Amino acid sequence: MNTKLEIVLFLLSAAIIVSLFPTSVQASSNIVDFSVQAKIPENQIDKTKSYFDLKMNPGQIQVVEIDVFNNNRTKIETFIADVTFATTNDNGLIDYSPKSVKKADQSLKFPIVDLVNEPHKEIVIPPGKSRTVTFTFKMPKQKFNGVLLGSIHFKKKIDKIETKKSSETIQINNQYAYVIGVKLTETIKKVKPExxxxxxxxxxxxxxxxxxxxxxxxxxxxxxxxxxxxxxxxxxxxxxxxxxxxxxxxxxxxxxxxxxxxxxxxxxxxxxxxxxxxxxxxxxxxxxxxxxxxxxxxxxxxxxAVEVKQNYFWLYFSVGIFLTLVLSILFFFIAKKRKKERKE
Structure with a gap:
């Protein structure tokens, strides 16, 4: 058979096989399909900031508002909002992602999440619409210097149908989230780190x-x-x-x-x-x-561990001892045999 004809037939067969057993590769359907915007209150310290930088008083109750926009024009979406305290990740960067209060440092007296009566909320929004979500913070009665730092973390809720679909395909699943910082300050006194x-x-x-x-x-x-x-x-x-x-x-x-x-x-x-x-x-x-x-x-x-360098010292040492022992025994018998031959 002509070589060119063989190549054409091979490619055609491969195309037929691929069409019979399709592999679906999809990008996540939740890419940038929502947005959030903080409503800055009057007690904002720096009004140029898009996060909450609030001047507070002991025992003060503060309601913060955030507009959540569903940019999906065809589907009702549910979004999850969580209040969390700030931590430091192992790269030496401030981390605003949700985490358990159990992971708070022992020196943190007032985790921001403990100042909110309802730190977790789900918001259902019709297609192309927006909703305002509110969180109520109540400051400790005890006056303090320094800052309380945290955030309100937003992400889209993935339903079971989407999860099942993603398991049937090769899913490139990039779930986007928005974070709005929350910084609460009572006094202007500077506190030095320790x-x-x-x-x-x-x-x-x-x-x-x-x-x-x-x-x-x-x-x-x-x-x-x-x-x-x-x-x-x-x-x-x-x-x-x-x-x-x-x-x-x-x-x-x-x-x-x-x-x-x-x-x-x-x-x-x-x-x-x-x-x-x-x-x-x-x-x-x-x-x-x-x-x-x-x-x-x-x-x-x-x-x-991966890619760890193996230490073969003891293996080499043991092999060396073994070879030395074998050679010593061998030389002993050779010497003994030669001595016997000389006597004869």
Whole structure:
């Protein structure tokens, strides 16, 4: 058969097979099909901001309003709104995504979510229409300096039919969300951050070996432009094993995060180590020099890690001992045989 004809027949057959067994690849249907806008009240501190930056008083009750727009012209949509407190993620950035109050730092006395009588709401909106959702905040009676920071997080509710459809196709599911910040302030007194080194331990970060230092900002103030310099040594040695330098870090008020020192895909080795770390915020500086121990947890972490460099020292050592023993026995018998032959 002619080669060109074979190619044509092959391509035609492939096209028929694909048509018989279609694979559907779809983008998520919820791409930018809604929007939100805060209604800025009179007690807004900075009226150029599109989030809530409110001057409050002890015990004050404040109602905030947000317009939610359903941009889908053909379908009734349900949207979920959650009030949440701000945290710091492990990249050293302020995080406004919803989370449980159980994850709040111990120094956070008044999580914003606890100031709202109904922190979770669902809003049903007809096609092409908008609705105003309200949240009522009640400030603590106790006066405080600094800020309470959080957000109102909006996303579209995905119904069961859409979930079932997505499981039948190869779904590129990008669910969009909107976040409107909430910053509550009672006094103009500036509060300086106070950092603490809470814990040092080995950990997998995205399945890669690392040592993490848990850092806490125990004060109700926002940290910006933080610099951290860290070095790890074997205890009693001045040789730097690993180091990390990061700038431009931020932290939410009364929060903590795991600052990771990458081990460059090396295995976590049990032993006693020393961490020297320095953090700088403006004209403030904190210096830590702490000894920590890595124990049996190293093996479990190494087993779960990806791209980790294997340590074959003991294998090579054992093979070397075995070969030395075999050669010694072999030489012994050869020498014994030669000695016997000479006697004969």
């Amino acid at each position: 950092l603490h080194l809470i814990k040092i331990k080995p950990k997998l970060v995205n399945y890669h070996t690392a040592i993490i230092a848990k850092i806490q900002n125990s004060e109700p103030t926002i940290v910006q432009g933080m610099k951290i310099d860290s070095k790890i040594f074997k205890d009693g040695s001045n040789k730097i094993l690993y180091s990390s330098n990061k700038t431009g870090l931020s932290m939410a008020p009364n929060s903590n995060f795991d600052y990771a020192i990458d081990l460059k895909n090396n295995q976590i080795q049990p032993g006693i180590y020393r961490l020297k770390m320095k953090a700088i915020i403006g004209d403030q500086m904190w210096v830590w020099d702490e000894v920590f121990k890595i124990g049996n947890e190293a093996k479990e972490l190494n087993d779960k």
